[in-house]
Amino acid sequence: MKEVIHTPVPLVEEEEYHINMGPQHPSTHGVLRLVVTLQGEIVKSLKPHCGYIHRGIEKMCEKDTYPQIIHLTDRIDYLSAHINNHAVCLLVEKALEIEVPERVKYVRTIMDELARIQSHQLWWASFGMDLGGLTCFFYGLRDREKILDIWEETTGARFLQSYYTPGGLLWDIHPNFQKDVKAFIKYFRKKIRDYDNILSGNVIFRERSRNIGLMSKEDAISWGVTGPSGRGSGWSCDVRKHHPYALYDKVDFKEILYTEGDTLARYLVRMDEMRESMNIIEQLIDNIPEGDFTAKMKAVIKLPAGEYYQRVESARGDLGLYCISDGNKTPYRMKFRTPSFSNLSVLDHISRDLKIADLVAIGGSLDLVIPDIDR
Amino acid sequence: MTSNIYDNFVASLTQSIHEWLYHVMPPTWALISEMTIIGLVFLLFYALVGLFLVYAERKVCAFMQNRVGPNRVGPYGIFQTIADFIKLLMKELITIKNSDKLLFNIAPFIVIIASFMAIAAIPFAKGLHAIDFDIGILYVIAVSSLGVVGILLAGWSSNNKYSLIGAMRSGAQIISYELSVGMSLLTIIILAGTMQFSEIVQGQEYGWFLFKGHIPAFIAFVVFLIASTAETNRGPFDLAEAESELTAGFHTEYSGIKFAFFFLAEYMNMFIVASIGATVFLGGWMPFMVHGWDGFNTVMNYIPPSIWYILKTGFIIWLMMWFKWTFPRLRIDQLLTLEWKYLLPINLFNILLMAFIVLMGWHF
Amino acid sequence: MKEFFKYFADIFTGVRSLLIGMSVTGKYFFSPGQIVTQQYPENRKTLKMYDRFKGEVIMPHDENNHHRCTGCAICELNCPNGSIEVISARIDGPDGKKVRIIDQHIYHLGMCTFCSLCVKTCPENALAFGQEFEHAVFDRTVLTKILNQPGSSILKEIA
Numbered sequence: 001m002k003e004v005i006h007t008p009v010p011l012v013e014e015e016e017y018h019i020n021m022g023p024q025h026p027s028t029h030g031v032l033r034l035v036v037t038l039q040g041e042i043v044k045s046l047k048p049h050c051g052y053i054h055r056g057i058e059k060m061c062e063k064d065t066y067p068q069i070i071h072l073t074d075r076i077d078y079l080s081a082h083i084n085n086h087a088v089c090l091l092v093e094k095a096l097e098i099e100v101p102e103r104v105k106y107v108r109t110i111m112d113e114l115a116r117i118q119s120h121q122l123w124w125a126s127f128g129m130d131l132g133g134l135t136c137f138f139y140g141l142r143d144r145e146k147i148l149d150i151w152e153e154t155t156g157a158r159f160l161q162s163y164y165t166p167g168g169l170l171w172d173i174h175p176n177f178q179k180d181v182k183a184f185i186k187y188f189r190k191k192i193r194d195y196d197n198i199l200s201g202n203v204i205f206r207e208r209s210r211n212i213g214l215m216s217k218e219d220a221i222s223w224g225v226t227g228p229s230g231r232g233s234g235w236s237c238d239v240r241k242h243h244p245y246a247l248y249d250k251v252d253f254k255e256i257l258y259t260e261g262d263t264l265a266r267y268l269v270r271m272d273e274m275r276e277s278m279n280i281i282e283q284l285i286d287n288i289p290e291g292d293f294t295a296k297m298k299a300v301i302k303l304p305a306g307e308y309y310q311r312v313e314s315a316r317g318d319l320g321l322y323c324i325s326d327g328n329k330t331p332y333r334m335k336f337r338t339p340s341f342s343n344l345s346v347l348d349h350i351s352r353d354l355k356i357a358d359l360v361a362i363g364g365s366l367d368l369v370i371p372d373i374d375r
Numbered sequence: 376m377t378s379n380i381y382d383n384f385v386a387s388l389t390q391s392i393h394e395w396l397y398h399v400m401p402p403t404w405a406l407i408s409e410m411t412i413i414g415l416v417f418l419l420f421y422a423l424v425g426l427f428l429v430y431a432e433r434k435v436c437a438f439m440q441n442r443v444g445p446n447r448v449g450p451y452g453i454f455q456t457i458a459d460f461i462k463l464l465m466k467e468l469i470t471i472k473n474s475d476k477l478l479f480n481i482a483p484f485i486v487i488i489a490s491f492m493a494i495a496a497i498p499f500a501k502g503l504h505a506i507d508f509d510i511g512i513l514y515v516i517a518v519s520s521l522g523v524v525g526i527l528l529a530g531w532s533s534n535n536k537y538s539l540i541g542a543m544r545s546g547a548q549i550i551s552y553e554l555s556v557g558m559s560l561l562t563i564i565i566l567a568g569t570m571q572f573s574e575i576v577q578g579q580e581y582g583w584f585l586f587k588g589h590i591p592a593f594i595a596f597v598v599f600l601i602a603s604t605a606e607t608n609r610g611p612f613d614l615a616e617a618e619s620e621l622t623a624g625f626h627t628e629y630s631g632i633k634f635a636f637f638f639l640a641e642y643m644n645m646f647i648v649a650s651i652g653a654t655v656f657l658g659g660w661m662p663f664m665v666h667g668w669d670g671f672n673t674v675m676n677y678i679p680p681s682i683w684y685i686l687k688t689g690f691i692i693w694l695m696m697w698f699k700w701t702f703p704r705l706r707i708d709q710l711l712t713l714e715w716k717y718l719l720p721i722n723l724f725n726i727l728l729m730a731f732i733v734l735m736g737w738h739f
Numbered sequence: 740m741k742e743f744f745k746y747f748a749d750i751f752t753g754v755r756s757l758l759i760g761m762s763v764t765g766k767y768f769f770s771p772g773q774i775v776t777q778q779y780p781e782n783r784k785t786l787k788m789y790d791r792f793k794g795e796v797i798m799p800h801d802e803n804n805h806h807r808c809t810g811c812a813i814c815e816l817n818c819p820n821g822s823i824e825v826i827s828a829r830i831d832g833p834d835g836k837k838v839r840i841i842d843q844h845i846y847h848l849g850m851c852t853f854c855s856l857c858v859k860t861c862p863e864n865a866l867a868f869g870q871e872f873e874h875a876v877f878d879r880t881v882l883t884k885i886l887n888q889p890g891s892s893i894l895k896e897i898a
Binding site for chain 3: 065067072152157198199201203
Binding site for chain 2: 017025026027129198205207356357360
């Protein structure tokens with residue numbers, strides 16, 4: 001038997017040590033494992049270890065038909081399930097050159113924005129908890145419940161809806177939908193003030209987040225940090241503005257930009273995005289036109305051979321879908337460019353020489369969803 | 376001095392037990408059995424208060440978070456903590472390889488003994504205290520800071536990096552905040568002119584020190600609240616545990632009843648600092664009385680002193696729970712900044728101010 | 740001097756922001772009417788799921804024990820993870836021809852991801868979503884269900 005020779009490699013400098021944050025750690029939001037090199041409490045470097053929740057979704061897509069892929073995308077980034085579904089639907093519709101009814105576009109835009117609010121609510125809740133304010137968690141979840149109820153009434157599911165189908169929607173919106181959404185916006189405009197009072201304005205929170213995890217615009221671009229995290233560094237990267245889909249070219253909304261690039265800026269971007277999403281919904285909710293809830297589709301969807309790419313703005317950033325079709329009813333290759341993956345990659349860069357408590361705050365401010373990283 | 380109808384009752388009860396014991400056995404044995412009785416009474420009290428406070432904390436935080444809290448075991452869930460306690464008793468005590476066995480096992484006891492010692496000096500009603508030192512406050516400050524030794528040992532002996540970080544944080548924290556607690560109490564000692572708890576309470580007969588010392592006393596009270604919250608390792612100063620950073624900090628490796636000891640000691644420490652706060656600033660068991668309003672004072676006197684004491688302590692405990700369930704946690708350097716840059720200078724200035732006010736006779 | 744004033748301004752604004760935060764939690768503490776907890780096993784009687792709630796896939800039967808399933812197995816084809824197995828049989832029809840009927844419509848609830856493709860694509864609307872959501876069992880074989888009831892037959896109009 002061949003003897004394995006271990007050459008001693010110094011893994012750490014003097015007075016440094018490793019610590020494993022995760023895969024079971026309260027503030028990694030799932031099964032992310034960070035191998036952190038610490039000196040005392042100062043983070044010297046960190047290595048993310050991914051793959052604990054890798055389910056091979058890209059490979060599974062290769063044996064599924066396009067309508068079946070929808071339900072897999074729910075499970076990539078489960079907090080913006082509608083938006084992921086939207087990406088697949090747009091890709092198929094683009095490839096087949098189908099124009100979906102106007103009603104579908106309205107409903108999809110509203111649902112996407114509800115998903116964004118919902119995702120940011122949960123992020124706010126868990127971010128507050130990362131910083132030690134446990135009450136935030138319950139306030140966030142309390143308000144998120146209202147959106148889940150609206151979804152349950154229309155789509156039948158609270159979390160993984162699979163509501164969009166290529167060409168339209170699974171079924172029409174519930175008669176109560178408009179009334180409920182309007183009631184929710186009225187409710188949440190009141191409650192979001194609580195959010196500001198309890199966390200945004202709090203001096204401890206401000207001190208914990210200001211000038212922590214500084215990420216310049218150049219950093220954001222070179223690491224590909226998109227979404228609210230990138231916009232906190234002043235990088236205008238909103239897909240809804242730059243490559244509008246659905247109704248985003250018709251509605252009037254601001255792209256939230258902060259230039260500070262610290263944890264506080266990333267926090268404020270998301271808080272403002274919740275308000276902006278409510279504005280978008282308010283513009284659309286009363287004007288949903290009558291009509292079909294789905295376009296005419298063939299029973300078996302076959303994409304023409306070729307390569308397709310579709311971007312959408314998920315709650316976490318730029319979600320890209322790259323698909324190679326060989327003309328069959330299943331894709332030859334499906335690749336997801338998920339925002340959390342590139343957002344995670346910058347974590348090492350921006351959390352060096354900060355404290356372990358800052359690492360938790362920065363990780364929270366990047367709003368990582370681990371299945372989105374591992375797929 | 377106003378005569379309180381309950382004073383005689385407590386005094387005569389303790390006196391008769393005392394006399395009876397000395398009557399039936401030689402003095403040495405009588406003394407030992409007295410000590411044993413007092414110890415047992417305190418042990419029982421300790422367990423009950425700890426269990427109740429855990430329940431209270433869970434209910435308070437539930438109401439602040441729009442929840443109902445524990446409500447399954449017993450009416451309104453009042454037996455929930457007892458059920459939890461039984462569960463913790465039955466859990467396996469995990470021993471960790473490569474840990475310092477002796478220190479690992481001894482640490483929870485150090486923590487609990489420290490809080491147990493502090494409770495002895497607290498007056499629950501007139502004449503109802505185990506020991507009435509003439510340097511009571513000094514004793515309590517000295518003893519209550521012993522607990523950190525247990526936390527340090529627990530973190531160090533666990534042979535776990537998370538625990539070690541938690542323990543080191545805790546050490547730095549207690550060393551800093553001990554100063555502020557001491558100095559804010561010192562402010563009141565200047566006003567009271569004594570360190571004996573019974574005399575401090577007696578001095579607040581017509582007006583608590585919070586009102587008597589007005590501005591400096593109020594500042595001292597706020598500083599005391601902040602510093603004592605930090606000293607008990609409670610949120611927003613729970614850096615030693617910091618569950619989102621260090622999973623559970625110094626008690627990561629503890630399970631079963633040893634963990635319960637840490638848990639209980641945390642709540643008892645909260646009870647003790649709240650008791651000291653209530654005694655020093657809010658008059659302890661002394662009813663709310665105003666000089667000259669005899670009718671009002673008589674009515675107030677009908678409420679037993681222990682009830683007054685519990686109400687005041689409960690109020691401070693509630694304040695501390697309110698802090699915990701509202702604020703995010705501080706970072707370790709901010710924690711030290713708060714102490715050395717804000718609380719300590721304010722405190723020093725406050726002592727001067729109080730001394731000046733006492734000298735000029737500007738207090739009530 | 741500026742530093743000096745900033746020191747006190749910091750204290751003041753800090754304490755003020757803390758008090759604002761405490762007012763939020765304090766407000767909820769003193770208004771127990773805002774409790775949102777649902778006491779689940781107790782409210783079973785009044786708990787009503789939404790009409791479209793996807794609890795499980797069921798095959799509705801009418802009062803004469805007729806269902807609408809022809810056994811065409813389109814649901815089986817569309818199911819992305821093989822939760823549905825359709826076992827059909829051939830019997831002699833009224834006009835002497837062989838007719839395909841459903842023998843067993845097997846549904847693996849434990850594998851179902853509720854993507855609703857089976858319900859959506861069924862040409863005869865034979866499948867629907869049930870409202871039952873208490874699916875916890877001790878034996879996972881219980882989760883494999885046969886959707887067509889014993890002795891049931893297809894509705895005359897469809898066949």
